[in-house]
Amino acid sequence: MPQGPHGKLVQNLTLEGLLKTKDMPVPLRSAIRAEHAALESLRQCHSDLDRYTYLRSLREKDEQLFYSLLINNAQEILPFVYTPTVGEACQKYSHLPIVTRGLYITPADRGQVLEKLKTWPEKKIRVIVVTDGERILGLGDLGYGGMGISEGKILLYTVIAGVDPQQCLPICLDVGTNNESLLADPQYKGLKQKRLRGEEYDALVDELMVAVRAWQPHILLQFEDFGNTNAFRLLDRYRGLQCCFNDDIQGTACITLAGILSGLRVTRGKLQWQRIVFLGAGEAGTGIGHLIAQAMHKRCGVPLEEAMRNCLFVDSKGLVCKSRTELQHHKLPFAHDIPFQPDLYSVVKAYRPTILIGVSTIAGAFTREIVEAMAAINDRPIIFPLSNPTSKSECTYRDAYNWSGGRVVFASGSPYPHLNTPSGVTMYPAQANNAYIFGPVGMAALLTNCRQITDDLFMAAAEYLADLTPQDNLDVGMLFPSFSAFKSLVVPLVARTAEFIVREGLGVAPKGVKNWEEAVRAAMYHPSGVRSTTPRAAAAIKVANHPVSEVHWEDMKELVQLREMYTDLQRYLFLRNLQEKNVQAFWQLTMNNAQEILPFVYTPTVGEACQKYSRLPINSRGLFLSPADKGTILDQLKAWPDQNIRVIVVTDGERILGLGDLGYGGMGISEGKILLYTVIAGVDPHQCLPICLDVGTNNESLLADPQYKGLKQKRLRGEEYDALVDELMAAVRAWQPHILLQFEDFGNTNAFRLLDRYRGLQCCFNDDIQGTACITLTGILSALRVTKGELNQQKILFLGAGEAGTGIGHLIAEAMHKRCGVPMEEALQHCLFVDSKGLVCKSRKDLQHHKLPFAHDVPFLSDLLSVVKTHKPTMLIGVSTIAGAFTSEILETMAELNEHPVIFPLSNPTSKSECTFMDAYHHTHGTVVFASGSPFPAFTTHDKRTLVPAQANNAYVFPPIGMAAVLTNCTAITDGVFLEAAEALASKVPESRLASGMLFPAFSDMKVVSPQLIADIAQYMIKEGLGSAPADFDADRGWLDYVCTRMWHPDSA
Structure with missing residues (x-):
């Protein structure tokens, strides 16, 4: 079997049209480069309609490349064609x-x-x-x-x-x-x-x-x-x-029946027990009703007349029933002898359906009241808003999930984005796309020269598809396979369908067929991977003004495997496994595809990984230190395999993202964070060490978990805790003279206390306090380029007064003071804080020490909305971890007060965000300037512009600061360093980014931006006497050239 570029055995995946080895013929390698370039161009189109026209143009220029692109990237591209x-x-x-x-x-x-x-x-x-x-x-x-x-x-x-x-x-x-x-x-x-x-x-x-x-x-x-x-x-x-069929009648019926059968695997119900209410009684709805009734009759033995009575229809005039005399012919079989009801809600309350299906094209018809009623009737209500396109859907997945208390079994006609739930699990709404059915049915009909497509044939296909849907899909909300995974399932689906056609006498088997799956594979079209030795250029389309990622054909195997996985946690595990087995391949993949991969190795996926850390099949890549290690910490550091450590990320696991005390699982955050020093700033991974202080946990569910691997005791506090941290800090200084140490996700009290204690003794910083402050200030400076405002004119209101919020407030005040000449006391008054008890103000006697600088002499107000209305902020920043705290009323008030309200819901992960980008956009009538802590999907506006919500990710700043500190042997990371980094990064965001909603570069831009940023920060450190130029620095060539030569890359390892 051939060996891959990193010495791994490679399977033959010609169906995916991928390259696996660098020994491949040049024409085939060129073909993959062309495909990857086309995919990158597609992603950078401004709108989905631009992507549609781009793909049509590509088809005209190179049909083979067009089909190769579509077939190899079906999950991503089908929504555009x-x-x-x-x-x-x-x-x-x-x-x-x-x-x-x-x-x-x-x-x-x-x-x-x-x-x-x-x-x-x-x-x-x-x-x-x-x-x-x-x-x-x-x-x-x-x-x-x-x-x-x-x-x-x-x-x-x-x-x-x-x-x-x-x-x-x-x-x-x-x-x-x-x-x-x-x-x-x-x-x-x-x-x-x-x-x-x-x-x-x-x-x-x-x-x-x-x-x-x-x-x-x-x-x-x-x-x-x-x-x-x-x-x-x-x-x-x-x-x-x-040999014909109507896809709207029969195809929609088939995929809906398949979805119901999969849904019943989740609810553990029987088909014959179901009562289905339809909103909409056109060709799609009644077609579904007929097929469901046939399935109940033929598969469950229910008399057909009784089976028909299990399907109820509501049209524009109310319940379809016998007393109505104006019914069209196709509705008559469902006009049962039951009392008339005027609307859907009345029907749901009166007839208590188990399944609700929308084929009405009435957007929002499944109201909160209706969904809540379905959830009150059923433990797991099945709700299918099938109307296309998305703008006509009866409800969104988010609404169905929230209004049903997370219990809905859902499928829609057009795709909805995944949902990060409060429990940290990512759910993937099913799309009941007829494409799962009519293609395989059609292929089976061609193979058998089928004479007639019967309802029985669609019933069989629905059963086959439901049977083939993996349990893993059902667990995360997907009632059908993903289109990328469907490649491996379509052959058995076509084969079973063809066998049924022949068995029922509707067609004939081709001569010599002994194995149907082999016959199907032989008949399927595959675009050839080989073109001319000169690759054709991808079709041109107007794209955003930012660099296109390089084409790295050697990554394609891993990228496709990654994209075909069902969940982000599976992608996290795949990448960790790759790091264990082939570290060079891991770094190449991650650094070449940072924009796509970082969300899987860091936020938001790392949150779920930390919650489940003890249960994951992984090897920790860092050092655990516990109270039992007292007196031996220096020895443990000296026993670490890599001895030239320059960067440490340490946590005690007490406040991981917005998920609370995860104890031993905090190692996941140290491991994730340390990766970013390499990916973003080129710090040699052999010089990086993640540490977790395993000092117990106050999380009762972890203490009760038999699989929890951490110290099973209440969290260490007081002198014993301080002694352990003191020993670690002294050991670090004794071990290596120039180590940058980053405190990560400590609880509020320890976060401020430890930073104050050690910042004069060790080159260290707290990313939650200072890194978050830096990236938020960057976002504010970029936002002011949009609003045309001045920093010293802003009034900033924070929801949340912990380490992140007050850290941001201090840095903003420093910037107003040092850059705008505002007296420091006055600058602090520009920042107002609301905590769990209300407005932080002078009259409150319960305030923690870190809140006191922001306790102004203003009247107390009990809630955020009152503060917004009274103090009229220009900016609203969320660091509360209270999902949905920025309500529609608050957002609308911000929009009334400001032409362009600046709204930053920064809490991580996405499930804890104070509002979504879509909510902020809608409730401010499109005027919001937005950034969030974890990523939200792009959004197409009513005028067909694609807006990409900014993510205020600390990874933009702490790795470049870290690399600059490493290069200069920096002795202290001051607030001035963070202020310099924020201003430098904001100045490097192009206007085209701002126009599309992004207040920061893309991670794909950081290959260009990061060396410039490191050079700027290093020069500032030297100018301020915080570090010194390296002995091998050549002033004639300059800092940028020096930085580029010192940044680590896997090819140079």
């Missing part, structure tokens, strides 16, 4: 700079449809997706723009199921539109007339269906996004004549 982005593309189709890749048929083509098919360049068409554009997603009649949905859908046959793209044909029947805005649009390219109806419409569709059968004998035809009336009618007319 299909839902939700395709909805906007269809709306703007006539305005987009794109080449149509399908066939339009109009009333003028009557009598010539077969000839038009015969002129199509590809002659072996096996799959057709056809629409008339009348009901595109939840967006209505888009006429000519419906072609976008046919083009998007047909791609998925290839990406998901391996159907050869040359055998696929998208068709749009351009028969006019009833959309007045399109008819009035001078750029609209479609037929400018009211929509064709009646006999003329039917004659055109009839001619198409006859022509398809005459053209090719074994074509699968998919009806897509026809209006309700035509959808049912055409399916009934042609399903016995042509």
